[in-house]
Amino acid sequence: MNTNDDVALPARQMESLKVENLLINFTTEFHRIWDSKGSKAKPGAFWRPTPAPDALPGFFPLGDLAVSGHDNINGKRVMAVVCEGDPQSEGATKGKALSRPNDYEQVWKDSGSGSRTDGSIWRPIPPDGYVALGLVSSNNHEKPSLNAVRCVRADLVIASSVGDEIWDDRGSGAKQNFSAWSTDPPAAAAGEIYFASGTFIGAASFSKPATHVAAYSLRMQIPLQANPPSEVPVLTGFSAPPHESSEATQVATIPWFAVEDDALEPIEKLTRSPLYQLERTDKYVLVGYGHNTGTKGKFFRWTAHRVLNPTLLRIFTDNTSIQFRTEWPIATSGRVLPIKFSARLSKSFTRTETSSSRWMTSKSVEVVAIVPKNKILAVYQLQSHYELLRKDGTQVAVNIAYTDSDSFYLAEYPPEVDSETTATLPVADISAAINTAP
Template sequence: MEPLKYKDLLISFTTEFTQLWNDKGTRAKQAVTFWRPSTSADHLTPFYSLGDVAVGDYQNINQHKIVAVVSEVDKDNGTALRMPDDFELVWKHSGPRVTTACSVWRPIAPNGYVAMGLVCGVGNDKPPRSTLRCIRADLVVESQADALIWNDKGSGALTSFSAWTVAPPLASPGEAVLAPGTFAGAGSYTKPRLQPTAYALRIALTLHYPALPPEPAHWRPGPESAPSAYELPWFTVKDAVLSPVEQLQSSPIYRLERTDRHALFASERNETDSSKIVNWQSPKGESYNYSLQLKTLTGIEISGEWAANTPASALNFSARLDSEFTHGSSTHGWGNMTIVEVIVYVPANQYVDAYITKSNYTLLRKDGSQSGPELGYFSEVKLHFHEPAEQVPAQTVEPEALPPAAETTLEVATHDVSDNTLVP
């Protein structure tokens, strides 16, 4: 896959690991195995680990677990990554039950950089500085320890230790934040609480946003727009037919496409010398409630933030789409269809056409196949006033089927003649 890019940082993923140590024979109450991400594959040269991986069992994680690895956009003069200045000891397995020594170390990052995870030493030896890379602080966000992976209770070690997963914070609109798969740790059995206890990577969600379709003239329906689309990294999508590893390999990027079409639904000809008021009804909001189905099937929250809802082989993340793409700033949102009463003041000897914009959303895999249902959203009502000389013979336009009116509520919209728009 092509690496993800955030500023001058490249982010890729590995499914290959080298086992470092497990706690078999220590009589610890829980199981743990420590692994080191491998970047020996040709497409990962030169990428670097951000820290080791702790797993609460003895299973082989190769080709089953995924972690992030990083590189520089500028391989020669880049400043996104630096080796740690040193390491400080967090824990070592020393005591009467030691069969194979193990130690855990916290990297000490250079000024302006942060360490993303802990690493294991060979025996009690300090790891070499080249074991991992630290990341420049503007490329990450502060995070916190989340779920317990392992502690050494019962192991006979002379000091205490616990390892924890990392929970990213709430993502900003148009961005994803990703825990790389490393672990946080403490020399105690208590969850680390001093902030920050860990960090997550920042990833900008790529949005391709062409111009909206031209407005239709009178009763002639306008053309459909070219699709605007968000490119969503594989780890932000739960796929019913692909495992996370299969997603990484066959569909590393998903496209959430939006197409817009103006649909005219009403027209009034005032051929008198007096003004008049007309009333129309227009749908507003989501057509049907497929956004809930999309969230259930793919994990994607169309109007808000969504987080990891995938197997343990995947990564912890938070993601959010921009509100302009999702109509998120609309008064009536997703999962809520209303019928708006449109009250229009038509001046003497004027014609007016009313139309709405329908946005359709489709989630596509790399091969073009669809994942989850298609969504529809009716947004604002717009009016087009014109003189009788501009008249075009009216055509019969049948609106598309809408959800039953019984499922909606009635709302009155006012009209401002000066700008020829509705204010819902």
């Protein structure tokens, strides 16, 4: 995923997420297609996303929205809408990102319900290589227009599960039964986000659909801007080593719906900060150094203090919902998410390639080394500082810092390889180091 920011946008046009040759955006504007007024069913309605042409030109729904109740939802609900992207972009060789359905098959109609207007529900039949993410409603018993919805290329989605029931026509008196359900994305793989478009799936029964009803979510990679890594310190003489190296920054871009931000209402984030930047700034910091002026190897020992603060980490996660060890959201505490999603940062960005458990401890690490004769050796540790920023550059929550026991670097002077090997050992091997020191 990349942000579509290389072209100047018209005043009202909104930034889109770009996934290969697919553009994804969001709308809070809808048109009511059908509701259950007049029938004896509980209140329910079906709405079609209608993105404003000046804000989102060329964008289509992936299906309609089903809600419980008859209230006007404009400005209160949000759904994903899609547009065909650059035909020269990555992934375009696989074919167009979007396609009209070939046809529809009827899932339900309200005959016999007594509702004020006729209504029906239809399942798009996608072309080969494409999938339909949601059902489409009609304010009569005729098929909707083939231009009412778009199907998505199969490699741009991920199989999902049926979520909670939204509405059913129980008690309506209709000749057919019907129930509408949400979609739940699976747990995200490292470096990816899976999210439901907001459409509904359904079946001609009151039972939760099983394997005979397919459910899909959109998928994207979390874009990572990786700048050149921090340059390791170099010793140029026997004077005291530099305390730290130059800084290097990596940036992960996270969509608005995957970030909790107490300063903005959920849908307000869409217009004021559609994208958040999680910045990681790295630098090497001196742990300690030893100057061996003797004629044989000498043993040195230092303590590398962990900079991870469990309290600050908890505050950061509570305020943003972002997790470093696993996917999120882990729990929503009863909150209704504007977009159902699962996200997980890449292991390289969170520095969890070997183990995520190190985000759970702030214990110090003991470092020992045998410094050859007539050498100065400095031990550095890579520190990473994380900061979450809104689109306007203001900070969300608190900064947090991280180090682990794998990211040490040794700098020595003179740099030539000596007959005695310079080595670092974990604390568990201190006794062995003492026994073998020359």
